[in-house]
Amino acid sequence: MLTNMADWRRTHSCGVLTDKNIDEEVLLMGWVQRRRDHGGVIFIDLRDREGITQIVLNESAPVARETGESVRNEYVIAVKGKVAARPDGMVNLNIKTGMIDVIVSEIKILNNALTPPFMIDEHTDAAEDVRLKYRYLDLRRPQLQKNIMMRNNITKSIREYMWANGFIDIETPFLGKSTPEGARDYLVPSRVNAGKFYALPQSPQQFKQLLMVGGFERYFQIVKCFRDEDLRADRQPEFTQLDIEMSFIDRNDIIDMIEGLIAKLFKDILDKDVQRPFPTIMYKDAMELYGHDAPDTRFGLHLKTINNMVENCQFKVFSDTVKNGGIVKAVNAKGAGKAFSRKVLDELGEYVVSLGAKGLAYIKINDDGIQSPLVKNLGEELTYEIIKVMEGQSGDIIFFGAGDENLVNLTMSKLRLKLGNLLGLINPKQYNLVWVLEFPLLEWSPEDKRYAAVHHPFTAPMDEDIANIDSNPKSVRAKAYDLVLNGSEIGGGSIRIHRSDIQQKMFERLGLGEEEIKEKFGYFVDALKYGTPPHGGIAFGIDRIASIFAGTESIRDVIAFPKTQKATDLMSGAPDYVEPKQLKELYIKSDISANKPV
Amino acid sequence: MLTNMADWRRTHSCGVLTDKNIDEEVLLMGWVQRRRDHGGVIFIDLRDREGITQIVLNESAPVARETGESVRNEYVIAVKGKVAARPDGMVNLNIKTGMIDVIVSEIKILNNALTPPFMIDEHTDAAEDVRLKYRYLDLRRPQLQKNIMMRNNITKSIREYMWANGFIDIETPFLGKSTPEGARDYLVPSRVNAGKFYALPQSPQQFKQLLMVGGFERYFQIVKCFRDEDLRADRQPEFTQLDIEMSFIDRNDIIDMIEGLIAKLFKDILDKDVQRPFPTIMYKDAMELYGHDAPDTRFGLHLKTINNMVENCQFKVFSDTVKNGGIVKAVNAKGAGKAFSRKVLDELGEYVVSLGAKGLAYIKINDDGIQSPLVKNLGEELTYEIIKVMEGQSGDIIFFGAGDENLVNLTMSKLRLKLGNLLGLINPKQYNLVWVLEFPLLEWSPEDKRYAAVHHPFTAPMDEDIANIDSNPKSVRAKAYDLVLNGSEIGGGSIRIHRSDIQQKMFERLGLGEEEIKEKFGYFVDALKYGTPPHGGIAFGIDRIASIFAGTESIRDVIAFPKTQKATDLMSGAPDYVEPKQLKELYIKSDISANKPV
Secondary structure, eight states, rough: OOOOHHHHHHHHOOOOOOOOTOOOEEHHHOOOOEEEEEETTEEEEEEEETTTEEEETTTHHHHHHHHHHHTTTEEEEEEEEEEEEEEOOOOOOOOTTTTEEEEEEEEEEOOOOOOOOOOOOOOOOOOOHHHHHTTTHHHHHHHHHHHHHHHHHHHHHHHHHHHHHHHEEEOOOOSSSSOOOSSSOOOEOOOSTOOEEEEOOSSOOHHHHHEEEEEEEEOEEEEEEEOOOOOTTTSSHHHHEEEEEESSSHHHHHHHHHHHHHHHIIIIIIIOOOSSSSOEEHHHHHHHHHSSSOTTTSSSEEEEEEEEHHTTTTEEEHHHHTTTTTTEEEEEETTHHHHHHHHHHHHHHHHHHHHHOOOOOOOOOOOOEEEETTTHHHHHHHHHHHHTTTTOTTTOOEEEEEEHHHHHHHHHHHHHHHHHHTTOOOOOOOOEEEEEOBBBEEEEETTTTTTEEOTTBBBBBOGGGGGGGOOOOGBBBBBBBEEEOOOOOOOOEBBBBHHHHHHHHHHHHTOOHHHHHHHHHHHHHHHTBBBBBOOEEEEEEHHHHHHHHOOOGGGGOOSSSOOOOOOOOOOOOSSSSOOOHHHTTEEEEEEEGGGOOO | OOOOTTTOOOOOOOOOGGGTTTEEEEEEEEEEEEEEEEETTTEEEETTEEEEEEEETTTHHHHHHHHHTOTTTEEEOOOOOEEEEOOTOOTTTTTTTTTEEEEEEEEEEEEEEEOOSOOOOOOOOOOOOHHHTTTTTTTTSHHHHHHHHHHHHHHHHHHHHHHHHOOOOOOSSSSSSSSSSOOOOEEOOOSSSSSOEEOOOOOOHHHHHHHHHHOOOOEEEEEEOOOOOOOTTTOSSSSEEEEEEEEOOOOHHHHHHHHHHHHHHHHHHOOOOHHHHOOEEEEHHHHHHHHHOOOTTOOOOOEEOOHHTTTSOOOOHHHHHTTOOOEEEEEEETHHHOOOOOHHHHHHHHHHTTTTOOOOEEEETTTTTEOOOOOHHHHHHHHHHHHHHTTTOOTTTEEEEESSHHHHHHHHHHHHHHHHHHHOOOOTOOOOOEEOOOBBBBEEEETTEEEEEEETTTOBBGGGGGGTTTTGGGOBBBSSEEETTTTTEEEEEEEEOOHHHHHHHHHHTTTTOOHHHHHHHHHHHHHHHOOOOEEEEEEEEHHHHHHHHHHOGGEEEEESOOOOSSSSSTTTSBBOOOOOOHHHHHTEEEEEEGGGGO
C-alpha cells in the first residue's frame, strides 16, 4: 500500500469523464463502490464525492488485474488508465459518466477496508443508532453527501448576499453570562474565577445589538447557539443560526432586505423563482384562520370562530364555553365525507383528545341529509346556519373545537394539518412563504401575575400603539416579524427599542423595579444611553432551512455529526465521565443524587 | 425624537460625497463626532462607519439650526440637505468628503447620548479596562472599526478561495468529549446524562479527519476553539481557527494549496504581491540558525553552535557545558559595539538571566583590540578563531550562550530578537513567510519515560524514516509543516497516518497498550479501518493573522468582545455566579475550597 502520494496525482474526479475524454490518459482515486468479475475481466465502480466511474481491469494489464482481484468494497484505490467508449448496450444514460469506461494500466491500493456494518448506498435500511455510531460511513452515502454539500451551498449563498449588501461578519463570544430569562443555559465552570460559570449563548441577541451601539450598522454571523431543553423530536442541543442586525432602518427595510436573501437562496439552491413581495398575514388573522402563528398556507381549510352563532344555543358544551371566555371554532374538510372512513374519524377524535381536547364534534353532510348527533343539540336551524357560514356542501365534514382559546387553536391547527395531509392537499414540491406581522407585544403571565414580553423586553412597540401601553396593554402590537415557510417558522425578529425612555416605560410595564432592571439588564441598559441608533434584526434557523431544502424529515440529516434525542454522540461517546482532577480544578463536585428524576 | 424611520431613508453614507455630488439632495444618518458654532452657523462632523461628512446648519433653515444647538457628541441624528462646495480655504484634502458640506434643510434627533467616558477618536488614552467595560463605545473608534472590518475581509477572502478550490464548509460539534491529551478542556455538565460532561473543542482535529473518512475530500471551517490555559499575555480562552483538511494529497499538494490562499490574502487585504513558492527551512536548521522553530527571517543575526571549537578549551563554563551534553552558541551583533552603551549591555545580561541563563558572555571588538574578560579564559588564539568563524569585525559584539540545549536556544533566540530590535534591523512593513519542515515525529518525555508525539499521534512519519522508528526514534521526521510569518507561527499541520498498520506501529512506539488505545482513541482507530484515504490538513489562527495584518500589538484589538487575561468579560460581567437551582439540575455542586490557590 502507498503512503507517499507524491508521484500520483489525480487528473479528474469520478464524476466528470464523458465521451469527450475518450483516449485521454487519466488518474482517478476513490472508493470501491462495487466489484464484478465477468470472464476474467474486473469491473469496478469507483466512487468519489463527485460521482462514479466504471473502471475495467482486463488482460491488457495483467498485474493490475491481479491486484484488482484483492480489492473489496470501500477499499481506497488509485488507477491510471485510458478513457474508452463503452461497448454498445453497456451505455448507462442515467449517470454523467455512463458513456465511458477507464481501461486501467496501473492500480495502487491506498487503503483496505473492513466490511462496513451497512451498505454505503441510498437503500440502506440500517437502524439510525447504527448509522450514528458509524457516522463516518453513513456520511459516505449519496443522500448525506448531497445534504451536507447543499448545506455548504446554502451558507455560501447567504454569505454572498450579506457581503454584497454591506453586512460585516463579526464573531461574538461563546463564553458569556447566564441570564435568568429564556430557555435553560448550558453552563461552563470557570477555573480561573472560582465558583463562577460562563453560559453558552442561546443567541447573540445582546451582542448583536451592542454591535449596533458600536456603530457597525450591518452585522451578520452564522453561529452555533445552545439550548439545554428537553429534546423534542427534532431539536439539537446545539443549532446553527443566521444572525442579522441592521441600523437606521424600520420594519419594511429589513423585510425587503431579507426577501432578497430568501429569493437568492431559492434561486441558487433549488433554481426556483420566488415572487416578491412575499405575502403577509397579521398575527390575529393567522390565529383566526390557521390557529397558529406559523401557518402552512399551501392549502386552505381555514378555521372560523363561531362564538357569535353558538353563544346562546341549546348545546351547553358550546354556549358554556363562550360564556366562560372560551372559543368555538369550526373547519370545513371539503370532500372528507367520502374520503374518511368511520375508522379515520375515530382516529381523528383520538388524536385531538391526545392533544388535550375533550372530543371531536362534527357534522357530516351527506347527499341525503345531515349525519351528526349535534343536530339534536343545536337544532336544525342553527345547524343549517353553521353549514351555510362554513360553506358546507354534500360530501363535506365540518369539525368543531370548543374550549380555552389556546387549546382550541392548538388542537384545531393540528387537526387542520392532519386533514390537509389526509385529503392530499399538501404539495411537497410547493414552497409557500409568508410574513407574520403585528404580534402582540405583551402577554399576561398568570404565574407571575404581570405582563411579560412575547418576544423579549427589547422589542419595539408599534408607534401608533405606544400610547395604549398602560390603558390597554394587550392591544399593543410589536414591530416583530416571523418568516414562515410551509408551516415552519424559519426566521423571526423585530425592530428593537433604541430609546432609553421607551425602554424604561417597557420595563415599568413589565413590573420591574430599578434594582431588578440593573441586575438583569444593567450593562445593556447603560449601553442604550450612549447614542444608540434605530435598529432591528432577525435570526434564521439554518438546520431547519437546510432540511426543508434537502427535503429530509429530520434536521439530523443535514448535520454532519448530530446528537441523539438524549443529547449524546453515539460515535464519540460524548458526554462522558471525566477525571476527578478536572472537576477539582473547576471548583465543582459531581452530585448525582442532586436532581434524581422522579 | 423619532421612533418610526419609515419616511426617512438614507441616500448616502457619510463617507462618499464629493464635488461630483454638488447640488444633490441627500439624507444622511450617523453620530455627532464634533459640533462647532461659528457666528450663528453650526458645523457638525457627522460620522458613520464609512466616514465623516461635515454638515452645516445656517440661517437658511432656522428651525433645524435651533434643533442643532441641542445636539452633543455621540447624539444620533438624521439630516436632509443639499451638497455644496466648501468655500476656498476650507477644503480638506485628507478625507474623501473634504471638498463638500451638506447644507441642512431638516434635522431629526434619532437619539441622545450621555457624555462618553472617553473620546471616540484615534487618540484615546483611556485605560484598557475602561475601554473593555464600555466596549460598545470603544468599538466606535476608527481603529477598532477598521480592524473588525479588516477581519471580516480576511475571512471573506479565505472563504472565497476555499470555495473556489472545491472545499466544503462543514460544521463540527461544540459539545464533544473530553480527551486526556493536549491542553485543559472547558467542560460542560450534562443535565440529561447525570454525572457526565461535554468538553468544548480544542480543535476539530478528529472530526475533520472523520470527514475525510466520510468521503468529503476537501473540508474547511472557520470555527471557535477553546483552551482553558493560564492566559499568557496574548491568549484568549476562545479563539478562532481556520481548519482545513484534504484527501488524496501529499505534503507538497497542501503546501501549494495554502500558498495560493496566503498570496490571495496578502493581495486582498494589504495589496501586496507575495513571491511563490515560499522559502522553506528544515526544523533542524531553524533551531541552529534561530534557536526557534518559528524564526523571524526579516533579519540575519544567525546563531552558530561552536561546541567543536570550545569543547577542549580552558574556559570551564564552555568546555564543561559541552562535556555535560549541553551546547554553546554564539551570535555576532554587527555594529553593536557603537550602538550599545554599557547600560544596554547590562540590561541584555539581566534579560537573559531572567530567562534562565547564568549570564551573558560577550566579546566586544574595538578598533584597538578585543574587550572581554573571556579572552583570558579562552586564550587569544581561540578568541580570534571564534571571531573569524563568527565573521567579527571592528564594531561588532559577539554574544555567547552556554548550557542545556533547550535553554540556550530559548535565551539566544530571544536575545536575537532583542538585538534585531535594538539594532533597527526589523522592518515592520516587511512580511517574511517561511515554511518550517521536517519536524521530529517523536520527543523523549522524561516524566513519562517514553517517547511522545511532537504533534499528535496521528501525524505521519516521512516515508524514508519509517524504518528507523524503533532503531532511532529521535531521527524520525514527521510530515508536518508550520507556516511562520515574521516570527509568529500562523498555521501548522501535517499529513496524517491513514494506514491502520502504521497507526498501530505508532501507538506501540508511544508505549500504549491495547486497552489504552481503545479507551483513548477507540472509535477513531476503528474509523481508520473502513477505507480511509490518504489525507492531511492544516489549521491557522485567525486572531493572530488579523492582528499581524492590522498591525496591532494585541489580538484583543481584532476581537469584537475579548476577554481579559483573567478570562473575564468586563462589559457583561461573565463569568458570574449562577442560581443554585441551575447547578442542581446539572448534578453538580460548587466547591470553592476544592482547589485553593496556594
